Amino acid sequence: MQAPIEEFINWLVEEGKAAKTVESYSSDIRKFEAYRKDKVVNEEQLLTRFLFVRYNQYLQEQGFAISTINKKINSLKVYNDYLHQSGYVSDNYISLKKDKIVIASGSEHIVTVLSEEEVERFLFYLEDRKKVSYRNRLIGYLLLYTGVRVSELVSIQLDQITMMPPSIQIKGKGGKIREISLRKGAVTLCDIKSS
Template identity: 30%
Template sequence: MDYIHYLKVERGLSENTVSSYKNDLVQFVFFLEQKEITDFSAITRQIIVDFLELEANQQKATSSIVRSVTSLRKFFQYMIEEGIIQNDPMELIDAPKKNEHLPEVLSTSEVERLLATPDVSKPLGLRNRAILELMYATGLRVSEVINVQLADLHLSLGLIQTIGKGQKERIVPVGDKAILWIERYLSEVRPKLLKKQSSNFLFLNHHGKKLTRQGIWKNLKADVLTAGIEKNVTPHTLRHSFATHILENGADLRIVQELLGHADISTTQIYTHLSKRRLAEIYGKYHPRA
């Protein structure tokens, strides 16, 4: 489909985002087929409303419906720009409001327990420790972690390059502890995993291939269980924890925005709510009249 090619090449969206938009459109096209609608110019606002009501009746999460609205809005904007349709049926469609939901964050003591969990006497344990240290030290997304290449490392300068959403490159500082574990992984483990193969990627699986998102998820879940942490921890939890902890320690919101690679500072502002919630928890715990 030309539109999917447009999203990948001209918009530079990530594979995950493109896949999500594609899945939303497949669902919409299936709905149109059920209604025997074959002409996109015949699609009206009411047809869009009927589709969104169907998704709501199927008990889809509000976040999924919001994304469907976004997917359809971008698709019909593209159709108008290409001259395929004249009127935008999404013009008067409002997305449902997302439920207020603050992401889970680990305390500093929980982070320390998690980081100490991998068995660093074993090659894969040392690799996993290096991954966790890097994620907490930089706030990188899991998709960015698996795509880090050797050429992106500037450890002597305490920096790492990464490509984020929208193919935007940024340079992120890396702390001394994370550098220590990455260097140990590079010297003690990576050559063993690589064997006689070659790879530009930093983190490898036991076959010497690029580590996957699923691989990091699986290893993290096991480490969380071993650490006795009862929170719902995902790779993104380390990113949330990174941002919250540096804000709590006085970092400027604009700096956090740059470190996380957020295009809009409103996305970063959620972490001010998290740090305020943390302050309220500390007050409630330690103030004698709380």
């Protein structure tokens, strides 16, 4: 039964999900569907609590990383919500709070941040005009003070920067726009580059 999956994918697109998100959900759901077809006797049974629990166990037995399993669970939860809302199934069988695998304490990905001393050294380096161009100084300031991703930074256009008030509009994941205030050093550099 392919129709509900195709309808689900069309629904994701209509909801304005980013192409990468649609692709990720689609891949996860198609893999679940292959597992389902192999296991269920009743072809009409698109999703049940028992089927989900068995699939979750199967993913763990296959040795997938916890983050990958949780991503797949999240995709299935969205799919389950869609199936329920569309009348294909009678209940929501997945609870993210209950079903997501908790990462053991201490095993989370460690995020490294710059120490105050490293930030100070970096700022002094940025101010060395013999070594650092205006462009690279601006990049340094924006990365340091705004928290933008590199992928967001490289797509910034001049019309996204405003001086009154000093801010920059960033187009993030899923096309969401957020406005970030600019610090004085970055404002000065932006003003130089736009004039």
